[in-house]
Amino acid sequence: MIADPAVFDDEHLPRRLLHREAAVDYLSRAWEPALDGDQAHDVLIHGPSGVGKTSLARFTLQKLTTHADIYSAHVESLGKTTAGVVRSVLHDLPGSDPATNTPREDLCIELRERVDQPTIVILDEADDLPATDILDRLADVEGLSIVAICHDHEQWLSQLDNQLRRRLLLKELALDRFGVNELADILEARARRGLPSGVVTREQLETIADEVAGVARKGIQSLRQASLLAEERDHSEIGADDVADSYERAQRYILEQNLGSLPFHHQLLYELIRVGGGLKAGELHDRYEAVADDVYRGRGLTPISERSRRLKLSKLEDYELIEVEGKNRHREYIPSYACVKTSIEVNQII
DNA sequence: ATTCCACGGGAATCGGTGGCAA
DNA sequence: TTGCCACCGATTCCCGTGGAAT
DSSP: OOSOGGGGSTTOOOSSOTTOHHHHHHHHHHHHHHHTTSOOOEEEEEOSTTSSHHHHHHHHHHHHHHTSOOEEEEEEOTTOOHHHHHHHHHHHSSSOOOOTTOOHHHHHHHHHHHOOSOEEEEEETGGGSOHHHHHHHHHTSTTEEEEEEESOHHHHHHTSOHHHHHHHTEEEEEOOOOOHHHHHHHHHHHHHHHSOTTSSOHHHHHHHHHHTTTOHHHHHHHHHHHHHHHHHTTOSSOOHHHHHHHHHHHHHHHHHHHHHTSOHHHHHHHHHHHHTTSEEHHHHHHHHHHHHHHHHTTTTOOOOOHHHHHHHHHHHHHTTSEEEESSGGGOEEEESOTTOOOSOOOTTTO
16 A cells, blocks of 8 residues: 555655744754855754654755755764764765774864865754763864754753853754644645555544644654555555554554664563563562573673663663653663563563 | 662773784 | 784773662
């Protein structure tokens, strides 16, 4: 049933960014100086997950770079160190990658040398970045401007000192969830390009938009799952049952992508929490130690310390795979969505 | 008031990799 | 080509913190 699967990819950029015209405009104006070879303004884009912050930045950038000589870099910041961010920027700029053991200082020097025309760096998922350090170094680079994307702008700004804020010329741009009609418009446009005509009604799209509370990523994935379900069930068009069952599959799909991108240690911890149906910290560590020898055997990996496990756990939380409740010794790790599984077998061992 | 427990920041350490000189 | 060294990211070690339990 799906004519063009790419339309439903997270990375897919539509021809027009519906209902974000004002934001595109704002961002374009902030970047206008770059058209004349000057340094653009820095922008902080903030708002909830899945409302199109990254799409907005990429879309507007694409528009800009088609008629101007501008370098750009897109950095997936989550978990990166300062050196990692600089390295990632260099990777996106013309030229070859520096050696993996190049000193941080040398990376920054190389960055200053390579930026010889206006450059826009998108720092995606910038919430947990060592922001002061990174911005300090990026702000040092003549011609380079930053677009930081984060969820909580107040928290993000609070870590910057006044001096840095002045150097950054920071503009702010808030994105919110879409209204039901707005998101339905967006889904309609995707359906037009990705699905045969007439397989889904406007009413169904509004139902989806309402259910996902204006979060575009969830809406688009739900539409995709609804069409997959219709296909599996041999429906000639999407039915009410397909729509009804699509949300859970979409949510699961999103989380499975997240989980699959994580290394083994994370997945094992997740699986223990999932199988346990939520665990107190102490119990989680006990179970980990109980299964570790068996589970790690033959994988060329060794079990990790409690401290490292805590680092992995906070990453699982970042990825919305688990939730943490309670404080201190009452802290409990809860699987956000227990139907999202790993391929690791821990059932029999416990 | 004291103990318990877990968190999470920071410094030290480990293992792997590329550059470089012999 | 080989052996050494600097460096990185990942991990561990150490410890201060703070709320609940006793």
